[in-house]
Amino acid sequence: MAYDIKTASEAMLASIPKRSAAVLEKRFGLAKSGKRFTLEAIGNSYGITRERVRQIEADGLNRIRKASEFSNLEPLFLSFTEYIKQQGGIVAESQLFSHFSNENVPSEAVRFLLTLHPNVIYRGESDIWHSRWGLDGIMMDSIEHALQRVSDVIKLKEETIAYEQLANMMQKELAAESVATPSHAILSAYIAISKQIDKNYFNQWGHTSSSLVRPRGVRDLAYLVFQQAGAPMHFSAAAERIREVATARRVHAQTVHNELIKDNRFVLVGRGMYGLSEWGYEPGTVQDIIIRALSSGPLSKDALVEKVLHKRQVKENTILINLQNRKRFKKFSDGTYGNVV
Structure with missing residues (x-):
């Protein structure tokens, strides 16, 4: 008799004593609520120790494996095995759930049924890995070693990378582990088991410890938005873009404006317009920009205007008006301008 997943789990519990079934139901969250209970919580409800609960759980699973009904799970076990094979031999538990549950x-x-499967390997969640299932321990080790080396490299980078670059890095490290070159679908499945590698709102990849991948606040979100835009933006436009890409965050334009003012990564370049300091924009008044531009020597009017406009979005006339300040600037006989020493 072939079972579907829900019926199969119910049938397996029905094949063992009620107390064992009740413990397994609580441990795996098989009741309608879906709540999973700890060993301690179950022990308290029965007045027994955590270790005794663990023994009952292990005994219950062994009883199911010895029950005559257990052989009916073969088609389901085969479907689990085939799917894990299709994903390259290792797959995040969440991905298995997405595929098999509804x-x-x-x-x-x-x-519960994966736990009963005799030919799959489970590795639990940790600080750097998501819960995952695989078919071969040695191959799982190889894939995880490759992922860890890639993670170590991108952690040192001060910028994000495109998926193509990440894929090339992964393929190189997998080859070093004698793992066959995977398809992009399989590569994505591999990457999904790591907690250290992820993409940001703009599909740029990096280490999850980086604020470029996991923004820690409005400032970091704004920085990502400006980086993606590649050009100065009004603070209200930046706020709108943040709302578009980070739907879980509701931010007001004035909040964004306040954060831009406080962060030296951003420079006011015009009325409400901000750019990134890494683009060459400099803080200060137009007069300050002119003084810095002339610090290395006199410049012609056109050269000076061009230099200032690279640092600040202002009208040319604003620059010329500032040049009329004779306490700060002087005009030489050849038409060039310099700072008053």
Whole structure:
């Protein structure tokens, strides 16, 4: 008899004593609520130790594996195995849930049956890995070693990278581990098991410790928006763009404006217009910009105007008016301008 996933999990619980089934139901969250209970919580409800609960859980799983109904799970086990193979031999648990569960098939039932599967390997969640399932421990090690080396490299970068560059890095490290060159779909499945590699709102990849990948506030979000735009923006436009890309965050234009003022990565270049200091824009008044432009020697009017406009978005006439300040600037006989020493 072939089962669907939900029916299969119910049938397996029905094949063992009620107390064992109740413990497994709580441990795997197989009740309608989907809530998973800790060993301690279950122990307290039965007046037994955590270790005793662990023993009952292990015994219950062994009883199911020995039950006559267990052989009916073969088609489901085969479907799990084939899917993991298609994903390159290792896959994040969340991805398995996305594929096999739906509104009628709870993910808890999928996890329960995977736990009963005799030919798959489970590796739990950690600080650097998501929960994942695989078919071969050595291959899983190889893929994880490759991912870790790539993670170490991108952590040192002060910028994000395109997916193509990340893919090339991964393929190189996988080859070093004697893992066959994967398709892009498989490569994506590999990357998905790492907590250290991710993309930002603009599909730029990097290490998750970087604010370029995981923005920590409005300032970081604004910086990403400006980087993506590649040109100065009005603070209200930046706020609108943040709302577009980071839908979970509701920010007001004035909030963005206040953050831009406080962060030296941003420079006021016009009325409400900001640019990034890394683009060459400099803080200060137009007069300050002119003084710095002339610090290395006199310049012609056209050369000076061009230099100032690279640093600040102002009208040419504003620059010329500032040049009339004879306490700061002087005009030489050849028509060039210099600072008053």
